[in-house]
Amino acid sequence: MKVSFPHEEDPAKTGQAANRQGPLRLLLAIVAGFVIVFSVLVLANPARVQAFVTNLEQRWGAPIFAEDRAVADKWSIALGSFFRVGRDDLPEVTELVIDVPFKEISQIYNKREEALATGHLVQGPDDFVSGDIRLDDRNVPVKLRLKGDWNDHLQGRKWSFRIRVRDGDHVLGMRRFSIQHPATRGYQAELMYFELLRGLGVMAPRYRFVDVTLNGDAVGLMALEEFFAKELLEFQQRREGVIVRFDESLVWDARDSASGGTVGWNGAFDDYRAAPVDAFGSSKIAESPSLSNQLVVAEGLLKGFASGRLTAAEVFDVQQLGRFIAATDVMGAWHATRWANLRFYLNPVTLKLEPIAFDATLQDRFSDTRSVVNGEPILIDMLRDPAVWNSYLQALALLAGLAEEGSLEANLRAVENEWLPLLQTEFRMLGPFPLDYLAPRAMALRDGMQQLATNGPPDLSYFQPFETGLYPRLAHFELHEIADGLKLQIEHAIPRDVTVLDIAWVNDAAATRRPGVANELPIRVPPRAVGARGQRMQLAVLSRPPGDGWVLETVSRIDGRSWAMTYRPKLSSAALRKSPLPRADLASQLEAHAFLSVDTDTATVRIAPGDWNVSANLIIESGYTLVAAPGTTLRFASDAAFVSYSALRMAGKSSAPINFLPADDNSWPGLVVINAAEKSVLDHVVISRTHSVQMPGWSLTGGANFYASEVEITNSRFLNSRGEDALNIINSKFLIADSWFKGTVSDAFDADFAEGSIRGSRFEDIGGAGGGDAIDVSGSQVIVEDVEFANVTDKALSIGEGSDVTASNIVVADVGTGAAAKDGSRLALSDARFTAATFAALTAYIKKPEYGPAELHAS
Template identity: 55%
Template sequence: MKVTHSLTSARRKFAVTAAGIARTLIALVVVAVVLVALLFIVRPELAQQAIKRVETRWGYVFRSVDAGLTDSWSIALGVYLREALDGVPDIPELVIDVPFKEISKIYAKREEALARGILVQGPDDFVKGEIRIDDRVVPIKLRLKGDWNDHLAGRKWSFRIRTRGGEQLFGMRRFSIQNPNTRGFQSELMYFEALKRYDVMSPRYRFVQVTLNGESMGLMALEEFFSKELLEYSRRREGVIVRFDESYAWDSRDAITGEAVGWGGAFDDYRNAEVDAFGSSRIAESATLSKQYRVAEGLLNGFADGALSASEVFDVERLGAFLAVSDMFGSWHAVAWHNLRFYLNPVTLRLEPIAFDATLQDRFTDAASVISDEPVAIAMLADPLVRQRYKEVLDDLRTRYEDGSLPDQLRGVEDEHLALLQTEFRMLTRFPIDYLSGRLDALLASDGDYAFRDDREQDQYAVLAHFRYTENELQIETAIPREVEVRAASWIQPQSGEQAVALDWADLPLRLPARGVGSAPVGFTLPLLNPPDPDVTWRLEIEAGLPGRDWSRRFSAGPAAQVLTERPLPAADTPLPEFFVRENDTLRIRPGEYRVEASVVTPPGIVVSVDAGTTLRFANDALMLVNGPLRVQGTEDAPVRFVPLDSSWPGIVVMEADDRSQVAFAEFRSTHSVTTDSWTLTGGVNFYAADVDIRDTLFADSRGEDALNIINSDYTLQDITVDGTVSDAFDGDFTTGRVSGGLFTNVGRAGGGDAVDVSGSTIQVSGTRFTRIADKALSVGERSTMNATGVVMQDVGTAAAAKDGSLLELSDASISRASFAGLTAYIKKPEYGPAEIRAKGVTIAETAQPTLVQTGSRVTIDNVEQQSEDVDVDALYETVMKPGLRR
């Protein structure tokens, strides 16, 4: 018994001792945790230094862990630190309110996505809500976004948002919010910054604080969507944005896992994808945009089919730069075929890349090129011109890395945002840019011999073949690595359900060969039988299956896709008229009078020089396209005349000239603007990316939208005369320039014509006279700045208008007989904001109303602010400012 008692006593003493030790250890752990927490809060730089070496190797592991800590405590801590710490930039707070019934749909969709492993979008996913910011309430529609469930983790859900009711937020109508981790925190901005030097477009991207229905989501990344606002902000004309549609890849099932993921199979290929556009409803409502979409679709399909080279389809300068910068960063994600976005430049008819979603948290850091992982990029760099530009940009990047300017540029952007991000993501450190040097060296040393192979197949396919139709034939292209049997085709009347045979039974069944993964399709055509009543709408359905299987599937056939096999612009491949004389790098036209029966296109980089005393008479459909500098050397006694053979002619285009053009003592008469099946320009005389000086020149009897249109150029207009236009006289888009002296008269015979109309520009106007102007003598829009002095505006609709974030400074000017208003400032496009006019020494006489100022905009005359009022701008443009309306 004594032994037992001794053991029991010893055990009790040990237990007491162990408990004491445990309590001590727990206390020490608690103290350590508290100290570490305080360290992160008060001195995060010390914690960062402690893990710096580990971060170099495992940094993005830490970031992923950190980004996953999205419980309320970490979000609340971030909110507190953003308010408490010095040196943290202020950011907007978006308060999103969604009614219970609507938010319930969001919850259900999220649960469905978590169960499936991916988010599958539906046409009815958008729900209504509103965003409160400062004193504004912006009505919106929103839905969940993102393919993978990292966009739905924790409390930081990703949303696609559209504003309603013509409203905007930060100048955007469509945008996304998402966890900064999904875009690599600050690295996305650093990637965009590197692209700016080469004028490669990217969406606007910033950080905001978000609250959803009273619960904080903390710090979120706001990213602009693909819309016309993105183009306008990027100083591009309105146009279409297209992509390769990836839906077939998502709709197919993987043979190995059975998951609804088709990556690596037959449809993970740009050559096996349809082309579609963003904003399809807007495109359908515009004849101009519809034409542009057909061109964009045709160019991409022509490239995918191998009929057109990359340099015939894409803007070589920008594409080469996009590939080089993406490869330097190791961004395989940005160059993946399904992430490529392209803008069709409506002037050059070339596709420009729009960079986004670099995903640098999952980047290449070794010497391997991201190009070798992506067949579409391999095809692009197979073009010698694109590869040359790619190498030029890599060389420029390496030079700038070595001299320190590139690291300084990237660190400058990072420094603007890192302190903000670290308030919530406490383990986040600087983006490790040291790896860029090694990648640049390796990429420049590469011989560009890329190889790609992937033999995976899919068990369940979104489609078995591609079916399209024209007026009288069915077009079929192979799509999958199995033989396919086309068994029937029917016309179906949607309303009544009536069916009719669409293919002759003698042509069926049609056996289609297997298409290897990554290989080109094989095409077939079959004659279509006419539907019973051609005046009724019919839908064409095809029945197909796999040989030896007793099941069939039905597929709807769509209209035949546009495929271009040559450049849509007039080419310099036809002999020039005999009156052109080649003198080294110049094409010279000597004095004389010449007939131009067909369009003239000059080779790139060649100067076109026209001597004094020359007259060129153009046929009705004959335009002149100069792919280099234009030198028109008229004199007062011997001007150079560009005139029609009959009543009118398209006009002249000067494009992408390396040297400045000069036009003196010239006449341009009776142009009706440049229009072909694929190409529409608004001007009779056009300069695009071609700086120019024009003096002592007459533009008369313009029958198009603009007598003179200058885009993305610097210019001077000295003592020019514009006399007689159907619509506008001079239109400047994204320009810098100066107008001095001269006369604008009889502008806008059809009503609604402006004399000087600028967008996204900086311009000076001095000593110019404006008389008999149907609409506005001076129109300053879309974040432009104009300084006008000593101008005379007489018998005008409106003397001067500033709109959409623009500033007009007007001095020592006279306004008389303005039938609508002397000075007016307003918002036409809400994304730009209010406008302002500052007038000094301006006289206004015999004018209906001296000023019209919309609430929010400003007009001051001699430092006296004029009264503002609510103005229905839409009504203005449907009445007094409407083209074609005579006053």
């Protein structure tokens, strides 16, 4: 064995090495000292960071800085993230501890590697995996998957996730949400944009920052964004309904990008008119007949607009759409207005689509005076409607005025200041969002658009998509079910000549094909002009063969190509040609109803005194006041509703009340007042035997309904209601005094997101079908005084979903439950007497966990 011993160093060589290392050590010490000083003086002070960046801007000059600032910001913020500081002086941030089992997290890793290899994330139906979120002292079961179109959502350790809460639980009041790197949405900028929209009455997701740990690894601060679900609607005082969008999946499947990319942006399918319509939560919708009917309307309205059959004002809520476009334009958030990022909620009362703000990506904003409208065909088509154009101009003028006086920036800064200090604990070089562009941009847009307004809406040119490439679909095939059978709609999709070779019923199990249409095949489909709506044809489909397993299949090919493409269309809703909401001009109503007259000088429509039969819908358009005299009686046919978009002035007397009742012994749909500009007043009015509106595409719960219409009801009676609610007030202020509710099948009074008082009234014989509440409020603020309840099968007072109710001097007898507070509500009772409550006099509980516990105070 050979053994080596340490040898002695040569003193001369050792000294020479030390002499060489001396200057190097000094240089390293100087560099280290500079880094420490820079970190303390600059990175530890975001104000200095912002001043440093501003100084660079001045020295670089605008042309270079405008181009390079985004890149510089990203690098500087990334560098700053290594210099985190404590949060001792900040409010406690919510911590989400996510645990995903090994098998499931491996599936996520594999999906990420696949996305990194292809350049973008392709979602699959089986991508969701099981996990848990530990939040406070709760363990919440969830499903989660990766999210995001592009790979900026998958970089580093801050991967983006879409999360669904299971088993009826919730996280921060939400059941569906996303978490993502704050940079993907411009840090605090997205939050500022959302708050601006909400301040204008336009819906936007809840958005906040949370501290995330994944399988024991600290991820750090992430942006949490609410997803499109029922909770989003209820939080913003909307009834449950469907949320729809234009489906962009064909763009991702295409390969016709002009830039040579692997997706079809700027190609033939990058056009809202070539996109299918999709709904969020489709499985839940399929389980609900009411939501399924609403989806038919929402899909039909959106397709009707895309096809040019319906105007924007017929489809969308004009005020909200105008405000959405204007606010987004002022912020320069062009990304939020791309057709693929638009989201719409169908209001089930108005049957209008309301926009929901989403994905502004303000780090890529327009900061000059370019309008986001230019180059976006759907916005141009929306603004061609004079009503939407005027709404847009009004909102633009409002925002420009706020920007000019400084309050717009001040309000946005207040939102920013709530979260920026927290973000700066991790992203040290993140400064305040630059808003110096806001006022000049807002005023320039206002002045420029006002000049265009003299000649009406602008006739702006479309951005023309390119024609070349590979297409995922050669024509659009839609299967529609109508009264006389199935129809197959074929619409031109691409700028190429296409031939439909075959349309057949196919049974894969039996390996059999049967003819699908009687038309002679093949069928030529001429090319679709770039930037134009496709032409359509409809074919009657032959009856489905007997037995199971038959599906309709189409075979088509591009002329001159040897290969063919098969497609199996599913049932979908056809484009509507008119809204299901009953509308009529005043002239037609004067002709249809002899008892009506109009005073054009005062914009007053009068119902002549007397006893009148109403055989068809009575519809009063907006811009008037409807007046009836004491003793007037209207007897409605079983399918005739009373619908008014104007205020009512119904002044009866105790000896001569105004009566609305059915023409026979059955029932009638009832009264609906929508978006009345003035307060309605009903005094000594009797509304009897209503069953609520149930029309094709339009269904309401109340026998009398007031939506976004202030109302005062005194000395009136609601008798023998056969619907879900005798009176339903939604998003309105109200007063009910000295009135009587008697003989209802279900609930008597239902307030949804309303504010008002009920005084000196009586509720009697409520819920005859076996269950019904006298007063049922959701998301409302109500005062109840001097009210009596007798013989109520369920609850005299049902207070839910974040309501605040004060009730005093009430008498409750013969009820199931006297008063119930639930789901984040507060009920304060005083001077209340309860007798003969079969279940309980008072109760408080949680029915919907996302709202939290309720409060009940009794004295």
